[in-house]
Amino acid sequence: MSGALLAGLVIALCAALLAGYPVAFTLAGVSLLFAGLGWLLGAFDPAYLSAFPNRVFGVMTNETLIAVPLFVFMGVMLERSRLAEDLLTTVAGLFGRLRGGLVVAVLLVGALLAASTGIVGATVVTMGLISLPVMLRHGYDPRLATGSIAAAGTLGQIIPPSIVLVLLGDQLGNAYQQAQLRLGNFAPKAVSVGDLFAGALIPGLILVGLYLLYALWVAWRHPARAPAIARGERVGVWRTVAAVLPPLLLILAVLGSILAGIATPTEAAAVGAVGATLFAALRRELRPSRLLEVALRTVKITAMVFAILIGAALFTLVFRGYGGDDLVHDLLSGLPGGTTGALIAVMLMMFLLGFVLDFIEITFVVVPIVGPVLLAMGVDPVWLGVMMAINLQTSFLTPPFGFALFYLRGVTPPQVRTAQIYRGALPFIALQLAMLLVLALWPGLATWLPGLLYG
Template sequence: MIEHLAEWMPLWMFLTVALVLLLGYPVAFTLAGTALIFAFIGEAAGLFDPAFLAALPNRLFGIMTNETLIAVPLFVFMGVMLERSKVAENLLDTMSALFGSLRGGLGISVTLVGMLLAASTGIVGATVVTMGLLSLPTMLRRGYSPALASGTICAAGTLGQIIPPSIILVLLGDVLSSAYQQAQLDMGIFAPETVSVGDLFTGALIPGLILVGLYLIYLLLVAWLKPASMPAMDAAEVAALRGPGVIRRMSSALLPPLVLIVAVLGSIMGGLATPTEAASVGAMGAILLAISQRQFSLAILRDVARSTTQVTSMVFLILIGASVFSLVFRGYGGDELVAELLTGLPGGVFGAVLVVMLVMFLLGFVLDFIEITFVVVPIVGPILLAMGLDPVWLGVMIAINLQTSFLTPPFGFALFYLRGVAPAEVKTGQIYRGVVPFILIQLLMLGLLAAWPAIATWLPGVVYG
């Protein structure tokens, strides 16, 4: 009886965490607290060996000395500083001047600006809120369907999940590297290879651009089939945007972000810098861009530093809590239980990947990508990679999957971000309806990536040989 109870302890741990989170408790403390309570109960009942927790100091020291994770505060700083620099506002004006005369031109502009912001900041919440404040009132005033306008903004804002430099790709790169090494050791390979953040950045580039292309195709089709839902801008308004000095304004709006993107991604893909070093270049570049836009002061720097510290502290506190949880989970044999469940599924590797993706998609309703990355991926990652899956392909699949969950009603985080800044006349139901076509597009992208893994693996093979 006791052995049977111990066998299912990992499942009870996971269900307890889910229940406590639904009650509204902070994620980091929920993970660590639940794990310690189960460890105490298990030790008292003779079901858990407390020696597993002896590895915790080494885990924490490893987190503190992990150079890859230094990129997290640097990319966060870069994103928050760019948000304060009115980059989005200038880009939106520029794109509106270019595409405003077309039906659906403003929707196209929002999508392209979302892509550029994703490649500049990589922060979903900031992008959705900024785009919602800047473009949603304008789109509504120009006769756009509220549902279509809301869906376009949410979808464009979540591109920061997949287009590098994405925070989730930095975290996934670190977690998948450890999972890949563990999988190789389990297979008897004692000189294991690793997967780097640069590999994931390069692998995510083509899928991200294809996703943007699919968004644009959808918007053009809607503009053609339902022109009343996406009218062109007034000719006088377009003429005003294209007035004297338009070339200079376009250059000043487009060139600095593009130079920053090329400096960060180009240095990584060209082998000139590690992701951490490139992130420092991005952070410094964001400061210079803010100075050039006359949006820099000590007060702004103080606010940006404070926001960066808050986000970084949250990420690392969750990582510490997840480390405690994973140690206790493994102490109860949870990794062996998950391995048995996945390897015993019908369909082999396909069935295992399908179930993991479905579970992550559902968890995305209630958990942020950070918790899923730190809690779920270390458990299932070594198992899936031991089945022979490419780590870059798996990482990109997970990133797109989590991006989809950001949009899915009723708990998608992007929907909450937009609801918080949307005008009162935009109903919640309209926001939900607007994102459905984009969810289907993202699921199509997942299907394309599953059918042709080379979409994610070809470019890293070319760049890194």
């Protein structure tokens, strides 16, 4: 009976999500429905739900999660202050005269914005509005142009400071504690957000390098797809410094303070929020109406994240009440190949879920279920977190529900077909999967820097 109800819970949840119902309320509503049904049939102990108030209170008092609204505020403020526009225009002027130079400019600006804002939607929309018309006007292949813009926007998911790394750090910390309890040990959280920030830095930079190599190869192999601009706006030294210096200072203040151990991620997020506000004021973009707009946008995004987190916590409790965690443990432990087979299965499942679910939903629903099992099998938590982050990054580019593709479609001229946007994203999805394979073969790319900084 419990097995049938557990299968019904998962099927009903997937059906409701595919039908388009709000994720947070779907997670909570379906879970409560099956908890009540199981209680009536004598297959579910309602005592499992007694932990739910403590879960909600734990979310409210979690200092790590305070970084989420602060990083969101920082990103939205930088977007509204038009810093990204000046940065993109300046870098495009520097590289535009080279073959494929506009794609190189888009990718470099995407990396800088990723390290200073981390908001995928804002980055994709801004670059789509500014750079895409220029690229199309100068004869760039629409597939290469749209694919590079969408891929550059997703770099905010892997290059720290990243919201997905904050959420993964919290979830994997809890998963490690549960893994130790399963092994009969008691231990504090062994993975922090700072560990994941340090672990993701080198893989993120390597991924940027792969993007750039692909763009330069296309420009060399097919010059007509990425021509040089015969005449470009001359960019002066002072203008370049004025455009590049603010994001670099913000990166140094936020990421540098975390890696140096001067500030926690939450404290650094507060510094970043204040710094973004100061930059907006210096650029004379900090009006009361704009501040209110940024605050409202921050509240909406933060409310969505925490509503999904609370709904996912309820789903996890009901899932465990039906013995789902033991079922997942037995399933992963029984796969051929041991730990390697379990990792491949989890990564494949997360990649496929990325076609239909958002990274927040996957993080809050899947990680609490599979994380304790994998960590109990001896998987390094930092390496696992970075692997998951790169995997989740693909969810922004995988059709039909890739959010970066949706954002870009909304600002793309009508003459660019949706099929061209999807086809343009495919090479960059392949590069992300290649980076995932490289990291799987050389885990030290993710574990060396945290070990060097934090031992």
